[in-house]
Amino acid sequence: MTVNINELVKEQGFCVVSTEEKPFCLDEVRFNLLAYLEDYxxxxxxxxxxxxELVELRREQESYRLFGQSFLGAFVIGEEEQVFLLCNQEGREVFQEERVFVNSSLQAFISSYSLFLSSIFLLKSKFYEIEQDEVExxxxxxxxxxxxxxxxxxxxLPFWEHMAYLIEDDGIVLRDDLFHILNKEQ
Structure with a gap:
């Protein structure tokens, strides 16, 4: 994961906390929920x-473990194992909040995100002939x-409601656009 922590540190006042390296444990590998998450x-x-690879973030009484990001901000695990989105500027414009509740646990987030990806692939499978009622x-x-x-x-669940809205409103990016492809060539 390549995450830009600068916005969280400089603009939102978080500090990155160094953590001790833990000894390798086979059970952590076998039961690693994070391995189920696919980048999009x-x-x-x-x-x-x-x-x-989790990054520990702190601000006053708040403590989070950063595990991902999206175009709307950074995904973090709170002290009670809930998943939140720490909104970037675009996320704050959408949600009118600095922090948005996403799921009650990492397991629920992984399931929700997988359902979201499956929705994207359903859209991709019918991109040439899908009707608006099917999208809805x-x-x-x-x-x-x-x-x-x-x-x-x-x-x-405002984050997932917004993702459903983007699906319905044709706001989901399904393919690389020409600009992106040209930039890769250079």
Whole structure:
């Protein structure tokens, strides 16, 4: 994962805390949830692949472990193992918040993100002939499935609601555009 921590440190006042290197443990490799996360660079989604790559962030009484990013900000695990998005400028414009609740756990986040990726691939599979009602159905299914993962949760899921909105509103990047391809050539 290549994450730009500068915005979190300079603009939001976080400090990076150095952590002790832990001895290698086979169970950590066998039960590594982070290994399930796939990057989706077309929309800036990038993740660490192992727990020893987590970055510890602190600001006053807040403490987080950074494990990924998207075009809207950085994904972190809070002290109670909940997943939040620390919004960048674009994320703050969308959510009107510095921090947004994403999921109740890393496991729920991985399931939600996988459902999101499957929605992207459903869109890709029908890109040439998809009707708007099918797009709306894919967005509604994503929202319903993510909410079902968090069935006992009393708060809303604004991040996933926004992702469903982007699907419905044709805001999901499905392919590399010509500008991106030309930049790779240079």
């Amino acid at each position: 660079p077309k929309m800036g989604f990038s993740f660490v692949k192992a727990a020893n 159905e894919i967005a509604a299914n994503l929202k319903a499935q993510v909410l079902a993962l968090e069935k006992s949760l009393e708060q809303e």
